[in-house]
Amino acid sequence: MRHVVEQLAASRIREVANEGLGRADVLKFWFGESDEVTPGFIRDAAIASLQAGETFYAHNLGLQELREAIAAYTENLHRGRGTAHWIGRLAVTSGGVNGLMLAAQTLVEAGDEVVVVTPAWPNLVAQSLIMGARVTSVPLRVQTEGARAGAWVLDLDALLAAITPATRMLVVNAPNNPTGWTLSAAEQRSILEHCRRTGTWILADEVYERLYFADDTPNGAAPSFLDVADPDDRVIVAHSFSKSFLMTGWRLGWLVLPPALTDAVGKLIEYNTSCAPVFVQRAATVALQRGNEVTPALVEHLRHCRDTLVPLLRALPGVTLAEPLGGMYAFFRIEGQDDCLAVAKRLVREAGLGLAPGSAFSPEAAGWLRWCFASRDTSRLVQGVERLERWLQAHQQGT
Numbered sequence: 436m437r438h439v440v441e442q443l444a445a446s447r448i449r450e451v452a453n454e455g456l457g458r459a460d461v462l463k464f465w466f467g468e469s470d471e472v473t474p475g476f477i478r479d480a481a482i483a484s485l486q487a488g489e490t491f492y493a494h495n496l497g498l499q500e501l502r503e504a505i506a507a508y509t510e511n512l513h514r515g516r517g518t519a520h521w522i523g524r525l526a527v528t529s530g531g532v533n534g535l536m537l538a539a540q541t542l543v544e545a546g547d548e549v550v551v552v553t554p555a556w557p558n559l560v561a562q563s564l565i566m567g568a569r570v571t572s573v574p575l576r577v578q579t580e581g582a583r584a585g586a587w588v589l590d591l592d593a594l595l596a597a598i599t600p601a602t603r604m605l606v607v608n609a610p611n612n613p614t615g616w617t618l619s620a621a622e623q624r625s626i627l628e629h630c631r632r633t634g635t636w637i638l639a640d641e642v643y644e645r646l647y648f649a650d651d652t653p654n655g656a657a658p659s660f661l662d663v664a665d666p667d668d669r670v671i672v673a674h675s676f677s678k679s680f681l682m683t684g685w686r687l688g689w690l691v692l693p694p695a696l697t698d699a700v701g702k703l704i705e706y707n708t709s710c711a712p713v714f715v716q717r718a719a720t721v722a723l724q725r726g727n728e729v730t731p732a733l734v735e736h737l738r739h740c741r742d743t744l745v746p747l748l749r750a751l752p753g754v755t756l757a758e759p760l761g762g763m764y765a766f767f768r769i770e771g772q773d774d775c776l777a778v779a780k781r782l783v784r785e786a787g788l789g790l791a792p793g794s795a796f797s798p799e800a801a802g803w804l805r806w807c808f809a810s811r812d813t814s815r816l817v818q819g820v821e822r823l824e825r826w827l828q829a830h831q832q833g834t
Contacts, residue, residue, distance in 0.1 A: 443561055447776055447795035454783040462819045463789040465779075467556075467612060467763065468683040469809035473718075474729055477682065480721040484714035493710040495701040497527025497689070501716045504723040505689055512644075512654050513661040524666065524692050526700045527716065529708045531642050531675030531688035536562050537703050538638050538671045539604075541696060543568050547603035550635075552594065553797035554587070556612045559640060560797075563606070573597045574799040575616055578757070585767065586757035587614035591622055600633045608640035610647060610657050613766045613796050613805040615759020617647070620658040627663055627670070636669040642688070645679040645730050647761040648738050655734070657761050667693050678763070679730045680722045687711055687719050737763055740808040740816060747820040748806075751827060763809040766793070766800075769827070773802040786826040788819055 448465055455461040496502065506521035514520075528534035535558065543549060545567030551560050553572040563570050573594045575587040598605055605626070610617040618626075630637055639660045647657040664670040675688035692700060704710065722729065744765055745758050753770030772778045775792040782788045793803030810816055 439564055439567060443564070444557070446557065448791045451776070451779045451783060451792060452789065454780050455789050458783075458787070461783060461787045461789050462815055462822065464807045464810070464819060465789045465791045465805075467807055468677070469681055469733075469763070469811070471681050471733075471809075471811045473681050473685070474722075476725060476728070477680070477718045477722045481714045481718040484717040489713040489717065491713065493713050493716065495704045495710055496525065496697065497711060498713065498716045498720070501527055501720045501723075504720045508723050508726065509661070509691065512656050513659055520666070521691070523694050523697060526690045526692060526697060526704065527711050528688045528690060528704065529711050530686035531640075531673055531677060532558055533686070533708065534673045534675070534688045534690045535559065535638070535640060536565075537700055537707065538673065538690060539563055539566050539568075540703055540707075541700055542604050542636050542638075542671075544603075548599075548601050549604045549606060550594075550597050550602050551606040552589070552608070552611075554611070554613055554793065554800040554803075555606070555608050555796060556640075557795060559606050559608060563604070568603070571597055572797060572799075574797065575611075575614060583757050585755040587611070587616045587766070589616070589618070589622060591625060594626070595629045598629060598633055598635050600635075602633060602635045604636040604638055605630060606638045606640070608643075610641075610643040610759075610761025612643065612762055613764050613791070613793065613800070613803075615757075615762045615764060615766060617649075617657050617761045620662060623658055623660055624663050627660065627668065630669065634669070636671065637664075639670065639672045641672050642675040642678055643762045644674070646734060646737060646763055648734075648741065649760050655731070661691060667695070669693070671696070676719050676722060679733065680719075680726065681729065681733065682719070682722065685715050685718065687715050737809060740810055740813055741765070743813045744806065744808045744816045744820070747817065748823075751820070751824055753827075763807055765806040765808055766803055767806070768793070768803045775800075775802050775804055779804060782823070782826060785829075786822045788822045788826070 506518045539562040543566040549563040549568045672691040676682040756767035779792040791805040793800035
């Protein structure tokens with residue numbers, strides 16, 4: 436076994452979830468997915484494809500119909516350059532995580548320097564480590580005062596200082612899992628201009644782009660590097676059908692690439708998965724074509740979930756929490772509860788409440804907890820807060 440693989444950390448979210456295996460009484464908010472089933476018309480498209488016998492290999496880069504649908508979707512959100520502009524820049528991948536790994540395989544060699552903005556989904560660090568890179572984290576910092584106390588924000592100067600001509604790739608996830616932080620368009624321009632000077636690639640994980648609650652963009656999406664980058668810039672943007680289309684289990688995503696990289700990524704897809712299943716691609720095509728029946732309502736529901744959960748958590752004694760601008764997570768800490776992994780396990784065992792420990796996302800997030808609020812029934816969120824409140828009261832009383 437390669438040493439780097441042996442040294443990879445096991446998922447601490449899974450470690451907590453294992454505490455609740457077989458327990459129907461646990462309210463589970465630990466994983467990053469909605470509890471809503473994929474809409475019926477998307478499932479029907481997959482069924483129709485299977486019934487038509489579409490069980491064979493497809494093009495490495497994805498079905499032409501799906502790539503055209505992705506191009507139209509992207510054109511609707513970004514820059515207004517025309518659908519044809521995007522077609523040659525797309526690669527359909529077997530999930531967003533597969534797309535991110537393909538990007539790392541394309542760009543990173545052993546010994547390369549990679550900078551990652553953290554806290555972040557642990558795969559974003561692990562993928563470069565698997566390739567043998569040296570990873571440097573640039574942590575977000577926590578606001579401690581004012582109306583946004585508990586919000587995680589970027590120290591742009593610290594990030595730019597960490598990116599040098601020796602930096603092969605910058606990895607940034609915004610809107611961010613777990614913190615809800617997102618980049619402004621001005622920050623994206625500053626980062627892009629700096630990376631142009633240093634020759635650094637940007638890998639932007641924008642899978643939460645549509646799950647955005649601020650009202651500062653005309654298209655309802657978070658600021659994207661696709662809005663500021665030129666086609667030949669060293670920028671790769673990763674997307675997924677999982678979050679915005681309620682398709683987590685389908686395992687389908689896509690990359691937006693500089694045109695010069697598309698064929699190379701197609702070759703890597705051949706050596707990784709060959710192609711995504713046709714019936715899944717048919718479902719995704721329909722999801723994009725009828726996306727207005729899914730995503731806007733989903734975002735409004737998530738806003739309602741956020742606005743239900745956040746005030747209730749803030750009202751608990753010792754809780755620090757800022758309203759997230761994007762994503763589907765409340766990221767908070769409880770005063771005096773610094774061992775978040777132990778706290779998360781105890782909450783499962785003693786309160787029937789399943790949350791993710793902040794230490795799963797980076798060392799600087801130790802002491803924090805992530806609550807996925809993508810719940811079909813907001814009464815589950817209320818019930819979860821009630822369980823947390825009772826647990827805190829019992830803990831404070833020493834019982």
